[in-house]
Amino acid sequence: MKQLQVKTSSSEYPIYIGEDCLSVLAPFLQQATQTIVVTDQTVYDLHYQKLSHVLPENTITYIITPGESSKSFDCYHQIQTFLIESQVDRQACLLAFGGGVVGDLAGFVAATYMRGIDFIQIPTTLLAHDSAIGGKVAINHELGKNLIGAFYPPKAVVYDLRFLRTLSEKEWRCGLAEMVKHGFIANPSLLRQLLQIQSLDALLDETFAQLLIQSLMVKMEIVQMDEFEQGCRAYLNFGHTFGHAIELDEKELSHGEAVAIGILFSLYLSEHIFGIDLAIGQYLTYLKRLHFPLPFNVDHAKRYLGYMMHDKKNQRKQVRFVLLNQLAKPELVSFSIAGLETLLKQFLSEFTTKEERVCH
Ligand SMILES: NC(=O)c1ccc[n+]([C@@H]2O[C@H](COP(=O)([O-])OP(=O)(O)OC[C@H]3O[C@@H](n4cnc5c(N)ncnc54)[C@H](O)[C@@H]3O)[C@@H](O)[C@H]2O)c1
Ligand SMILES: O=C(O)C(=O)C[C@@H](O)[C@H](O)[C@H](O)COP(=O)(O)O
Ligand SMILES: [Zn+2]
Secondary structure, three states: OEEEEEEOOOOEEEEEEEOOOHHHHHHHHHHOOOEEEEEEHHHHHHHHHHHHOOOOOOOEEEEEOOOHHHOOHHHHHHHHHHHHHOOOOOOOEEEEEEOHHHHHHHHHHHHHHHHOOEEEEEEOOOOHHHHOOOOEEEEEEOOEEEEEEEEOOOOEEEEEHHHHHHOOHHHHHHHHHHHHHHHHHHOHHHHHHHHOOOOOOOOOOHHHHHHHHHHHHHHHHHHHHOOOOOOHHHHHHOOHHHHHHHHHHOOOOOHHHHHHHHHHHHHHHHHHHHOOOOOHHHHHHHHHHOOOOOOOOHHHHHHHHHHHOOOOOOEOOEEEEEEEEEOOEEEEEEEOHHHHHHHHHHHHHHHHHHOOOOOO
């Protein structure tokens, strides 16, 4: 098991990562008056038993429906009601046991229940190596992703890699997208190795675990520098401006898949604005090799723009993108709506025509 320590301006917490590391939870739970587990049905069925060995007797558990639709006001309200009816007090500890959806939702519940109770992230997806660190917790609004939320750091992150063995190929793709993002913005060697992956079969070996730790460290180091996104933390949003828009527009796309497409557009804009070569073709080949869905459509350009107009990075009604002026050199670039519309349509028609078989 590896232990890292996140040190930000407001808090400090450990990350435990490795096989079979759940016993590290015991001292945290002994201090709490009660333990609440929030998880989803799939994670409950597959992995709750492993967790149950370390849970105190008076643990209560709330199970949500898997998927993005649970990051809603309704679900948030139902969990709060469950906590109130169960007379959970302020010294309780909430365990967010699942992927990014459980982490974001349960984290936001913890941040706001009686003005805040302790919570611990127990990520179970590859993508959640990103979402479990850094304290961004949120639910969605129909007008945009994560629009209602908080910065609320966990007391610990406990990442037991045994959970990853049951992930579907789709979930591997989602996690890889955020890893590739970390590679593009900060670690070209990580990026190079990720782009060489030939297949999603049996990915979780020792070499991959090392890449996962490198990716996690990119996230951790940026969060340590700028916990509340006053500056460089925005770089972690590379690929997310268009990514969040297409995620909202195309319900079949999960977050990571949408981010993978968002990265494609960010590379396109970067090449256009800075006149550089970021080997976009190589990235597209990688996406196709691993069967990432690429369902963008030039007819939806206005809808994508509508969503991007609510992006949290926007300033003075301009849409701000994280672009690369070279590999691992991100910067924020503002676009007027009209300017962005032209480039977006150009991108959509160029890539839809070229990749007719995969983009519909
Ligand atoms: N807070 C942050 O910094 C941050 C960062 C990245 C993403 N996010 C958010 O995270 C969410 C996406 O997270 P996600 O991709 O983990 O999605 P998810 O939580 O919906 O999990 C994906 C699917 O995998 C299933 N699953 C979870 N663990 C499993 C396991 N071990 N084996 C088999 N199936 C398992 C889930 O039931 C679900 O159906 C999005 O809402 C995104 O906005 C937040
Ligand atoms: O931690 C961050 O900061 C990120 O941007 C990480 C992203 O991968 C993640 O999807 C995050 O939830 C996006 O944040 P948002 O502020 O754009 O909602
Ligand atoms: Zn993301």
